[in-house]
Amino acid sequence: FSTSPAVAGAIKHVTVIGGGxxxxxxxxxxxxxxxxxxxxxxTDDILSKSKAAIQKSLGRVAKKKFADDGxxxxxxxxxxxxxxxxxxxxxxxxxxxxxxxxxxxxxLDVKKKLFxxxxxxxxxxxxxASNTSSLPIRDIAESTNRLDRFGGxxxxxxxxxxxxxxxxxxxxxxxxxxxxxxxxxxxxxxxTVDCKDTPGFIVNRLLVPYxxxxxxMLERGDASARDIxxxxxxxxxxxxxxxxxxxYVGLDTTKFIIDGWSKKYPDVQIFQESPYVNKxxxxxxxxxxxxxxxxxxx
Ligand code: CAA
Ligand code: NAD
Numbered sequence: 543f544s545t546s547p548a549v550a551g552a553i554k555h556v557t558v559i560g561g562g563x564x565x566x567x568x569x570x571x572x573x574x575x576x577x578x579x580x581x582x583x584x585t586d587d588i589l590s591k592s593k594a595a596i597q598k599s600l601g602r603v604a605k606k607k608f609a610d611d612g613x614x615x616x617x618x619x620x621x622x623x624x625x626x627x628x629x630x631x632x633x634x635x636x637x638x639x640x641x642x643x644x645x646x647x648x649x650l651d652v653k654k655k656l657f658x659x660x661x662x663x664x665x666x667x668x669x670x671a672s673n674t675s676s677l678p679i680r681d682i683a684e685s686t687n688r689l690d691r692f693g694g695x696x697x698x699x700x701x702x703x704x705x706x707x708x709x710x711x712x713x714x715x716x717x718x719x720x721x722x723x724x725x726x727x728x729x730x731x732x733x734t735v736d737c738k739d740t741p742g743f744i745v746n747r748l749l750v751p752y753x754x755x756x757x758x759m760l761e762r763g764d765a766s767a768r769d770i771x772x773x774x775x776x777x778x779x780x781x782x783x784x785x786x787x788x789x790y791v792g793l794d795t796t797k798f799i800i801d802g803w804s805k806k807y808p809d810v811q812i813f814q815e816s817p818y819v820n821k822x823x824x825x826x827x828x829x830x831x832x833x834x835x836x837x838x839x840x
Contacts (some may be wrong), residue, residue: 553669553726556577557639559632559656563831564673564794565645567701570596573625574603574702577732580627580635581596589628597623599702632656638665641726643695644682647674648798653677656684661686669719671695675746678738678798680712689714696743708743709721722751730802741803749787750799751812754819756784756789760817767836785836788819789829791835797823 553818554577558569569581569592583589598612600622604615610716629635636642642660644653657670661794667772669691672717683692694710711720720736737743742750756770762772765773780787788796796819803813823826829835 546590547683551728553722555638555640556580557582557632557635557642557724559583559635559660560640560645560647560673561589561628562645563699564697564701565643566595567593567599567699568643568673568697569626570599570622571701571730573622574600576625577596577729578625578627580629580630580639582632582635584630586628586630589630591629593623593626596626596808603702603710604738633659633663636660636668639664639668640681641669643671643673645680645697648675648677648795648802650681650802653682657682658763661688665666665808667691669693669813671723673697676742676750676802678741680714682785682818683714690716691719693719694737694739694743695723695727696737697813698745703732704762706745707734708737708745709734710737710739710743710808712739726833738771741807742799746799750796753784753788754800754812754814754816757818760785761816789835789837789839792831793819793823794828 556572557578557580558565559582563579565581569579573579575697581589583592594752597619600619608614608618641737642664644656646652648658653672660782671687671693672679673696674682674694679694683689686692689712692712693715694708696708696710698704698706708719709727717734718742724734735744741747759765760767767785771785774780774783784789800813800815804815826832829836829840833839
């Protein structure tokens with residue numbers, strides 16, 4: 543494992559693969575904290591939508607940061623946008639970067655295929671990280687020859703607002719890699735927690751079964767979605783109820799997580815799938831991002 547100055551120094555250049563809900567948020571926050579960023583997605587059209595989403599979100603951040611100063615708001619947004627480049631070729635983007643953070647669809651084979659191609663192209667010192675919600679980092683990493691430079695960096699949605707990053711170590715992750723991932727999390731203004739490579743790490747191991755239990759409560763007819771959400775907000779102090787949150791995360795992503803776990807752990811009741819969620823996803827009702835899930839959105 544090389545100890546060149548590039549390895550010892552802080553991560554300065556970040557490549558984010560996937561410009562959806564999470565990738566665009568990660569790219570935004572990395573750029574807003576002074577990193578040079580390349581954001582990659584499959585088409586120019588998707589990337590221009592991701593760019594517009596970042597611009598909108600930065601506008602909200604700028605309004606808070608520089609209240610009543612329109613000029614400083616605009617220059618903040620322009621400055622951050624100026625540090626984000628777009629690319630539709632992940633292999634090209636990986637040729638010159640300190641870190642790749644993958645935030646593509648929650649599918650093991652697709653993620654492995656991507657990392658295997660990147661491993662051939664990326665410099666020796668480049669660290670690979672996955673933002674997966676539920677897949678074992680070790681299973682993704684085995685598609686590469688850089689297990690010592692592989693880890694999990696799990697951000698939360700919406701990335702500009704959520705203060706946590708889970709940093710995940712696999713047995714082969716070197717201490718240096720782990721420390722550099724922790725440092726990056728902190729440099730991005732987040733609090734980091736150390737996680738083992740267990741299903742759902744810390745947050746999703748608790749949060750996903752909780753959301754699925756809420757769906758099962760609805761399926762049994764015990765209460766309405768609206769009442770369950772109101773109950774959890776006012777009775778437990780959560781900012782969103784479980785149905786609002788599932789719509790916010792994306793019902794496709796929620797289903798990918800639970801499908802993977804139910805297959806792997808068929809005897810664990812709280813990991814089992816839900817006919818209601820399956821039907822919504824089959825109907826293209828993926829939550830807030832498509833305008834309808836458990837609720838309808840304008
Ligand atoms: N970008 C920038 N600023 C944002 C933002 C975004 N995407 N979303 C919210 N904000 C800021 C804005 O400043 C906003 O004020 P303006 O509307 O004036 O711009 C302020 O937050 C308040 O936002 P809202 O009034 O829209 O709503 P809110 O007070 O409910 O806060 C929230 C929004 C922060 C998302 C809050 O509802 C919340 O914390 N929800 C829970 C989110 C959560 O649990 N996330 C984890 C999901 S699980 C996960 O991510 C892991 C996984 O692997 C699936
Ligand atoms: P999303 O559907 O919003 O975005 C995924 C993006 O990846 C899409 O723009 C898609 O075009 C792109 N993509 C798919 N395959 C690609 C490939 N081979 N190369 C380049 N781009 C590709 O999904 P998301 O919610 O941003 O989730 C992304 C990852 O982050 C998943 O692993 C998910 O489990 C995880 N995650 C999601 C959340 C959440 O709340 N949604 C939170 C934390 C982690």
